[in-house]
Amino acid sequence: MSTAVCRRSLLDRFAAALDGAAVARGVRRFVSTGWPYALLAVLAVYPATRSWRTGLDPLVDFGRELYVPWRLAAGDVLYRDVAYFNGPLSPYLNATWFKLFGANLTTLMVANLAVLAITTALLFRMLQHITTRGAALAATALMPLLFGFGNYGTIANYNFITPYSHELTHGLLLALLALASSWEVTQRGGRAALVAGLFLGATLLTKPEIAVAAAAGVGTSVVALGVAEGTATVVVIRRLTLAATGTLVAPLIALVLMTSAMPLPEAFEACTAAWRMAAMAEIRQLDFYRECVGTLDLGMSLRKIFISLAQVAGVIAVAEVLDRRVPSDRRRWLALLLGLLGGFYLIVHGYYWPIVERGLPVWVAALVCWWAWRVWVNRPAQGDAQGESGLTLDPVRPQRDPALRGRGGNLLNARRLAWCVFALALLGKIALFSRVMHYGFVLALPAAITGVVAAIDWLPRRAWVRRRRATLPWLFLPLLAIYLFAYQVQQARHIHRDVQLGLTVEDRFDSDVNAAAAGEALAEIVSRVAPDETVTVLPEGVMLDYLARRSAGTKYITWMPPEVLFFGEAAMLADLAASAPNWIVLAPRNLGEYGYRAFGDDYCVQAAQWIAAHYETAAAWDDGRWRLMRRRASDPRGS
Numbered sequence: 001m002s003t004a005v006c007r008r009s010l011l012d013r014f015a016a017a018l019d020g021a022a023v024a025r026g027v028r029r030f031v032s033t034g035w036p037y038a039l040l041a042v043l044a045v046y047p048a049t050r051s052w053r054t055g056l057d058p059l060v061d062f063g064r065e066l067y068v069p070w071r072l073a074a075g076d077v078l079y080r081d082v083a084y085f086n087g088p089l090s091p092y093l094n095a096t097w098f099k100l101f102g103a104n105l106t107t108l109m110v111a112n113l114a115v116l117a118i119t120t121a122l123l124f125r126m127l128q129h130i131t132t133r134g135a136a137l138a139a140t141a142l143m144p145l146l147f148g149f150g151n152y153g154t155i156a157n158y159n160f161i162t163p164y165s166h167e168l169t170h171g172l173l174l175a176l177l178a179l180a181s182s183w184e185v186t187q188r189g190g191r192a193a194l195v196a197g198l199f200l201g202a203t204l205l206t207k208p209e210i211a212v213a214a215a216a217g218v219g220t221s222v223v224a225l226g227v228a229e230g231t232a233t234v235v236v237i238r239r240l241t242l243a244a245t246g247t248l249v250a251p252l253i254a255l256v257l258m259t260s261a262m263p264l265p266e267a268f269e270a271c272t273a274a275w276r277m278a279a280m281a282e283i284r285q286l287d288f289y290r291e292c293v294g295t296l297d298l299g300m301s302l303r304k305i306f307i308s309l310a311q312v313a314g315v316i317a318v319a320e321v322l323d324r325r326v327p328s329d330r331r332r333w334l335a336l337l338l339g340l341l342g343g344f345y346l347i348v349h350g351y352y353w354p355i356v357e358r359g360l361p362v363w364v365a366a367l368v369c370w371w372a373w374r375v376w377v378n379r380p381a382q383g384d385a386q387g388e389s390g391l392t393l394d395p396v397r398p399q400r401d402p403a404l405r406g407r408g409g410n411l412l413n414a415r416r417l418a419w420c421v422f423a424l425a426l427l428g429k430i431a432l433f434s435r436v437m438h439y440g441f442v443l444a445l446p447a448a449i450t451g452v453v454a455a456i457d458w459l460p461r462r463a464w465v466r467r468r469r470a471t472l473p474w475l476f477l478p479l480l481a482i483y484l485f486a487y488q489v490q491q492a493r494h495i496h497r498d499v500q501l502g503l504t505v506e507d508r509f510d511s512d513v514n515a516a517a518a519g520e521a522l523a524e525i526v527s528r529v530a531p532d533e534t535v536t537v538l539p540e541g542v543m544l545d546y547l548a549r550r551s552a553g554t555k556y557i558t559w560m561p562p563e564v565l566f567f568g569e570a571a572m573l574a575d576l577a578a579s580a581p582n583w584i585v586l587a588p589r590n591l592g593e594y595g596y597r598a599f600g601d602d603y604c605v606q607a608a609q610w611i612a613a614h615y616e617t618a619a620a621w622d623d624g625r626w627r628l629m630r631r632r633a634s635d636p637r638g639s
Contacts, residue, residue: 036124036133036136036137036140037121037124039137040120040121040124040137040140040141040143040144041117043141043144043145044116044120044143044144044148044149047144047145047148047149047488047491048113048144048148048149048161050149050491050492050495051149051151051156051159051161051491051495052109052161053105053109053508053509053510054151054156054495054496054497054509054510054511055151055155055156055162055494055495055496055510055511055512056155056156056157056162056501056509056511056543057154057155057156057157057511057515057543058501058511058515058518058519058522058541058543058544058547059518059537059540059541059543059587059589060155060157060164060540061155061157061164061165062157062162062163062164062543063540063541063542063543063544063545063546064542064557064558065094065108065162065163065164065165065166066105066108066543066546067542067543067545067546067552067557068082068084068091068094068095068557069091069092069094069095069097069098069103069108070095070098070103070546071551072091072092072095073095073098073099073103077261077262078091078092078270079258079262079266079267079270079273080261080262080266080270081555082555082557083555083556083557083563083567084270084273085273085274085277085562085563085566086165086167086206086207086273086274087167087204087205087206087207087254087271087274088205088254088258088270088271089167089170089202089205089206089250089254090165090166090167090170090206091166093166093170094108094111094166097111102506104504104506104507105502105506105507105508105509106506106507107506109161109162112160112161112162112163112166112169113160113161115160115169115170115173116143116148116160116161116169118173119143119160119169119172119173119176120140120143120144120148122173122176122177122180123139123140123143123176123449124136124137124140125180126176126179126180126183126419127139127140127449127453129183129412129415130412130415130416130419130453131453131456131457131458132456132457134456134457135452135453135456135457136453138452138456138477138480139449139450139452139453139456140449142445142448142449142452142484143445145484145487145488146436146448146484146487147159147160147436147441147442147445147448148160148161149161150436150437150441150487150491151491151494151495152437152487152490152491152494153437153438153494154494154512156494158437158438158439158440158441159441160441163441163442165207167206167207167210167274168206168207168210168441168442168443169442170206171203171206171207171210171211171214171442172210172442172445174199174200174202174203174206174210174214175199175200175203175210175211175213175214175217175422177199178196178197178199178200178203178214178217178218179196179214179217179218179221179418179419179422181193181195181196181199182196182217182218182221182222182225182243182418183221183225183415183418185221185222185225185226185239186225186229186411189235189239190238190239190242193222193239193240193242193243193246194242194243194245194246195246196218196221196222196243196246197218197242197243197244197245197246197247197249198246198247198249198250199214200214200215200218200243200246200247201246201247201248201249201250201251202250203215204247204250204251205250205251205254205271206274207274208274208275208278209278209426209428209429209443210426210442212425212428213422213425213426213428214422215247216421216422216424216425217418217419217421217422217425218243218418219240219243220417220418220421220422221414221415221418222236222239222240222243223236223240224372224375224413224414224415224417224418225411225414225415225418226239227375227376227379227414228375228378228379228410228411228413228414229380229410229411230379230380230381251271254271255267255268255271258270258271273566276566277562277566280565280566282565283562283565283566286561286562286565286594286595287593287594287595288561288593288594288595291433291593292429292430292433292438292439293429293430293431293432293433294430294431294432294433294434295432298432301358301432301433302432304355304358305358305359305361305362305432307355307358308355308356308357308358308359309359309362309363311355311356312356312359312363315472315475315476315479316459316472318338318475319335319470319471319472319475319476322334322335322338322471322475323470323471326471331471331474332471332474333474334471335471335472335474335475336474336475336477336478338475339474339475339476339477339478339479340478340482342479343478343479343481343482343483344482346482347482347485347486351486353483353486353487354435354436354437356483357434357435357436357440357444357448358433358434358435359434360427360434360444360447360448360451361424361427361431361432361434361447363450363451363454364420364423364424364427364447364450364451365424367416367420367450367454367458368417368420368421368424371413371414371416371417371420372417374410374413374417375410375413375414375417378409378410378413379410380410416458419446419450420450422446423446423447423449423450424447426442426443426444426445426446426447427443427444427447429443430443430444434447436448436487452480455472455473455476455480456472456473456476456477457473459472460472460473496510496511496512496513497510498510498511498512498513498515498516499511499512499513499515499516499519500519501515501518501519501522501547502547503522503526503547503548503549507546507547517588517621517622517625517626518541518543518544518587520621520622520626521537521541521544521585521587521621521626521628522544522547522548524619524621524628525544525545525548525550525583525585525628526548528583528618528619528628528630529548529550529582529583530582531549531550533550533582533583534550534551534552534553534554534579534581534582534583535548535550535551535552535553535581535582535583535584535585536552536553536554536557536576536581536583536584536585537552537584537585537587538559538584538585538586538587538599538607538611539558539559539560539587539589539591539599539604540558540559540560540587540589541585541587541589542557542558544585545557552581553579553580553581553582554575554576554579554581555575555579556572556575556576559572559599559604559607560589560591560594561591561594561595561596561603562594564603564604569604569606569607572607573606573607573610576607576610577610580614580631581631582630582631583618583628583629583630583631584611584615584628584629584631585626585627585628585629586599586611586626586627586629587626588622588625588626591603611629614631614632615629615630615631615632616629616630616632617629617630618630
């Protein structure tokens with residue numbers, strides 16, 4: 001009897017689920033709220049399938065992102081057994097995925113795809129609180145179409161799926177969560193500030209540039225929202241104190257966990273390694289980092305910034321002329337036509353689209369000044385000061401412009417200010433060489449999104465205030481579409497499937513013909529190096545260790561100029577001599593970008609001499625540029 005009742009109950013529930021009214025309500029709910037997320041997911045399908053498992057370099061960067069969590073999942077301790085100069089959060093998070101789902105490339109790529117999806121959804125939700133839904137959707141579309149799967153150079157290490165540093169992608173998500181939480185202080189008061197501090201503290205365990213930008217955004221948010229709602233100074237200070245208190249939680253937890261494996265002073269040095277490295281003048285003066293920030297050729301950087309500003313100003317000027325001189329019934333169609341024709345003209349004549357990105361810091365800085373001024377001039381009178389309570393954080397509706405006046409509008413101004421400060425601070429590492437490629441796939445992401453929002457919503461609103469129908473969005477959107485198309489064409493040129501590396505289906509990826517020698521190195525390691533033997537690839541190439549599932553045997557897995565300057569060649573050589581790996585692979589690595597010629601030539605000379613004295617060549621290929629060296633039988637410890 002009970003079984004029949006249970007069966008009837010299930011049938012009743014199924015019938016209720018099929019109720020037409022309920023289905024209609026669900027469809028309406030999806031149409032009103034869920035369709036933008038579905039559209040963003042659809043936009044991601046093509047770039048994801050086209051770039052999946054392609055473009056990885058077997059030597060540069062990403063191998064570390066696989067090897068380190070693999071070793072941690074096997075029981076090694078970060079900093080003690082594997083030298084590392086970033087925060088501990090990402091390696092241990094990825095090691096957790098490896099323990100749960102298997103240590104392979106597929107696991108990491110799927111986990112990163114989830115991070116990308118969450119970040120994209122969060123971005124869209126946050127943008128709806130500072131702009132219209134249409135502008136938020138157009139700006140968020142940059143995630144799947146430009147940043148998420150980008151491969152615009154010879155190495156596919158600068159995207160969310162195979163990032164050269166997971167600290168950037170994980171850190172960006174945490175920074176956005178911190179900023180979003182800080183926007184709730186007008187509604188939830190100190191609790192929101194504390195939560196923002198917790199997320200902010202987690203960014204301290206990633207990379208300094210992320211943490212600094214997050215701190216700037218959260219701090220600006222708390223203060224600006226306090227000014228916008230007329231909150232008493234003591235309340236703002238209390239919120240900042242709570243945020244600062246929350247910031248300490250994650251680093252303290254990490255420090256306590258580290259002390260279980262190493263003494264407290266060593267644990268503290270480990271957790272602050274990224275900050276100490278960022279403060280080293282010797283590393284900042286390397287040609288590579290000077291080029292990244294744009295100071296290697298300062299004159300050229302300033303010229304390109306000026307060109308970028310002039311070009312964008314020209315587009316704005318054309319829109320202004322259309323607004324003033326063309327009748328409203330023809331204005332938008334003419335702007336759309338001009339945008340399409342102008343974009344195709346630039347494509348045909350080989351216009352270098354990345355140059356428009358050079359001016360991002362200037363435009364975002366101008367927006368910071370604008371929104372700061374709006375917050376200040378619209379602050380409530382002293383008698384209107386508010387307490388802890390505030391307005392609900394509602395998305396902006398396109399039919400009204402609350403940025404003009406009133407407490408609710410000024411809270412919107414404050415959120416916009418905090419967003420722009422965050423975007424500007426994140427550009428610090430590439431301030432004079434702003435770009436969406438390379439480091440810009442994360443560092444320029446909020447600024448690029450800000451530019452889209454400003455062009456589609458913020459600047460046109462000034463025209464609407466003057467009671468004219470703005471044409472800037474109609475001129476800008478076709479240019480944006482062609483800009484994205486140009487990047488897709490560039491990415492297509494770097495999708496190579498010439499050489500396949502990896503011993504298992506889960507680890508396999510495609511690369512270009514230059515990876516053929518690395519594939520031969522992998523074959524040599526697998527055939528000659530026993531599973532219980534160790535092999536170190538110098539100066540870089542720990543990807544080969546991971547693919548072959550051979551331990552490097554040494555604490556210092558990368559011997560590139562930044563690592564050598566930070567850890568010190570003497571300490572690294574002492575560890576190499578003490579560990580005495582069974583095998584060493586000497587791989588060719590172009591060091592011109594750092595201002596050096598080659599490993600053992602004008603840097604790491606002592607290490608190269610030690611290797612030559614204690615190892616002998618067992619195999620060589622690629623015209624001798626690659627060498628597999630075996631520890632000499634007469635020197636079993638290599639010392």
